[in-house]
Amino acid sequence: MMKRAAVITALIVGFALVFAGPAAAHDVDFMSIATGGTGGVYYPVGGGMAELINEHTDIDATSEVTGASVENVRFIQDLETEWGLAQNDITYYAKYGEEMFEEDSMEDLRGIAMMYPETIQILTLEGSGVESVSDFEGKDVAVGAPGSGTEANARQIIEAHDLTYDDMTVDYLSFVEAVDALRDGHVDAAFVTAGTPTGSVVDLAATHDPKIVEVEDEAMEVLMEEYPYYIDITVPGGTYEGIEEDADTVAVLAMIITNSELPEEFIYETTAAVFDNYEYLGEIHERGAEVTLETALDGMPIELHEGARSYYEDQGIDVDEYVN
Template sequence: MSREFKFLLFLVLAFALVFSGPVSAQEFISIATGGTAGVYYPLGGGMAELINEHVDNVNATAEVSGASVENVRLIQNQEVEFALVQNDISFYAKNGTEMFDGDPLDDLRGVALLYPEIIQIVTLEGNEIESVYDFEDKRIAVGAPGSGTEANARQIIEAHGLTYDDMTIDYLSFAEAVDQLRDGHVDAAFITAGIPTSAIMDLAATNDAKVLEIEEDIIAQLQEDYPFYTSIDIPGGTYSDIDEDITTVTVLAMIIANQAADEDMVYNVTAAIFDNLDRLAETHARGGDVSLETALDGMPIEMHPGAQRYFDEQGMEY
C-alpha cells in the first residue's frame, strides 16, 4: 500500500468520524420489582420491553427484589432507577411513618399509579360479623407484623372507633389466616391483594365465606386521613356464592423514581409505558388494569417532573 493511498484512507476515516457525530452511549436502567412468583416481576419485565423498544439508547431490565419495603430503599439510595411499590408503602416511606417511623425517605417521587391491590375483609357465615363494628371481642387476623396489610387493618379498625385492645389480634399470613378461619380459630381476616385472591377462592370453595363491605362514611374518613386509599367495588361473582358487588377500599401498585433521576429519561419511560398500554396488557392480566385515566388517582407523594410533564401533555391534573 503506497504512502499516498494510506494518507487518503486516513483523510476519509477522519471525515467520516467528524461528520457522523459522537456515538450515543447506551444507558442501563433497572426496574426493581418483587419475587418471580408475584405480579410485579412479569409486569416490570413487560415495562422493560416497552422501554427498550421505544426509548433510544436505553437498556432496561426488571430486577427481582423483596418488593415494596425493599424497593423504596433501593430508590432512595439510587441503586435502581425505577421501582414498583404499593402506594401506601411509598406514603409511609416519604413521611417516615409506620415501618419507616423516624426514617423518612425524602427523595421518592411518583411516576404513575398502576392497578388496585384490594383490601378484603373476609369472614364466614355464622361468625356473627356483618361489619368491622362487630369485631369487638372477636379474634382477627391482620397480616404479618410490620406489613402493609397490618397497617391497613389497624387504620380501618380505628376508623370504626375501635382499637386492637377491643379484640384479639393474630398476626398471620394470608394462607395461615384462611386456614385459621376454616378451623374456627379466628373470626375474620384482612387480606390485601389483587382479585380474585387464591386464598379466598379456596376458602369460598369449601365454606360459606363472605367479604365485608366498608361503609361510605368510613371510606370518606379513610381518604381524608390517608391519601392513598380509593373506593372500589369487588364485582359479584368474583368468589363463589358471593353474588353482589362489595364496596371496599384499595391501595394501588405504583411506579416510583428518585427525585434526582433525569427529567427527560423519566418522561420518555412514562411515555413508552402509557403510549403502549395494549402491549402492556399482553404481558400480565394486571397490565390490563393500567390506564391513563387512573394513573394519578391515589398518588400519595410528589410527582417526578418528567412524569408530570407527560401527564400535563395528556391534559391530566394531579
C-alpha cells in the same frame, strides 16, 4: 513527566468512576422492578412492565419478588432497585415521615405513575360468626405483616369501627400467610390489600366458602375524612367463585415509584416503553387493564420524577393540573 501525568489522570478517572454517584452508576443498561409476593397483583403486572421495557428499549429489565410496598420504598430510597410498585398511602408516609416512617423520611422518592385501586378485602369464611368488623371483638384477626401497608389499613379500619387491637387477638401475617391461616381455621378473619381478583383469594374460593366483610357506611365516612388516600369501592359479585353479592369497602391506589437521582433520560425511556404500550398489561392481569395514560396522574401523592414529567408533557398532558 508525561508518564507521571498519565498515571495521575488514570487515578482521577478511576476515582471518578467509583465515586460518581448513583446517577452515573445507572447509566448501565439494566434495571429491576420491585413488585410483591407471587400471590398478589404487583408480581404479574410488574413482570409485564419488564417485558415491555425489554421489548421497546435496549435496557435489560427484570421484576423481583419482594415484601411489597414498605420494603419497596426502602429499596427505592437506597437505590437498590430502579422502579418499585407501592400503595399511594405508604409512599406518602415514607416521603414525609409519617406512620411507620416517623423517624425515617425518604426525601428522594419520586412518582412515575398511578396504576389501579388496591382493594382492602376483609375476608372470613361462611360459618365464622363474623358478619361485620364490629364482630371482630374476641376473634382472631390477621392484620398484615408488621409495619406493612396492609397492617396500616387494618388498624385504621378497625379504629373507624370503634375497636382497637386490644379488643381482639391480632396475628401479624402477610396476606398469603393470612389466607392460608383462614383456610386452616387458625384465624377468623383476614385483611388483604391487593388488586382484585387476588390470586391467593381465588385459590381459597376454589376449596372453601369465603365472604367479604363490608366496611360500614359510618366507618367509611370517618376513613375518607381522616385519610385522604382512601376511595370507596365495590367488589362486584362474581369476582371470586361462590361470592355472588357485591361488597362495599375501601381502597388505596397502586403506583410506580423511583428515586430522584436516576437520570432523566433513563426514566423518560422506561416510562415511554410502558405507557406507549400499556394495553399489553391488560393481557397480563385484569387489573393491568386499568393502567392507562389517561389516568396515570390521578391521585399522584408526591412529586414526579423529571423524566416522567417530560414524558407526560410530550404527550400533551398538563402535569401541573395533577401535581404540585
